[in-house]
């Protein structure tokens with residue numbers, strides 16, 4: 001199963017200059033808790049801007065650059081065909097987390113049956129959006145309120161058969 005995991009503000013903003021627009025310790029803890037010992041997928045931009053490698057997770061990095069190499073992370077692999085990857089894994093029993101950034105969230109959106117989203121309170125300076133996200137597509141299964149955001153685990157109302 002493919003699961004979108006993202007923090008999004010009230011304008012659907014998610015990023016600024018390749019980084020997160022905020023520092024939310026509890027959101028980072030939730031990300032770690034949810035993704036640890038699972039497979040995760042992210043775009044090259046997001047991977048390259050991470051301050052450190054994510055331990056104990058198999059990381060799949062999506063790029064169009066055939067020369068792109070990952071060094072110093074034995075538990076990471078590179079893919080070039082995102083659509084083929086999403087089609088292959090959309091019905092896996094195992095949880096596979098889609099970790100952004102914007103272009104990856106947008107393309108993976110129809111394939112994700114679940115979304116774990118931190119709805120960050122307020123508006124922020126951003127240059128990147130999760131524009132296709134529509135809360136009406138989702139049922140809320142779990143909700144926890146923190147000072148700066150509301151965390152919701154959601155399932156798609158109508159499972160989509162993407163072909």
Ligand SMILES: NC(=O)c1ccc[n+]([C@@H]2O[C@H](COP(=O)([O-])OP(=O)(O)OC[C@H]3O[C@@H](n4cnc5c(N)ncnc54)[C@H](OP(=O)(O)O)[C@@H]3O)[C@@H](O)[C@H]2O)c1
Nearest residue numbers: 006007015018019020043044045046063064100101102103
């Ligand atoms: N708020 C959050 O939870 C959260 C989480 C993750 C990331 N972010 C933010 O999102 C921003 C980065 O987003 P982004 O959209 O710029 O970059 P990205 O999605 O991280 O990475 C884009 C990379 O993936 C490649 N790519 C895209 N579609 C592809 C496909 N179909 N096949 C092969 N390669 C493909 C792109 O190639 P091209 O160059 O050709 O497009 C580019 O190299 C950052 O600011 C980051 O902090 C926020």
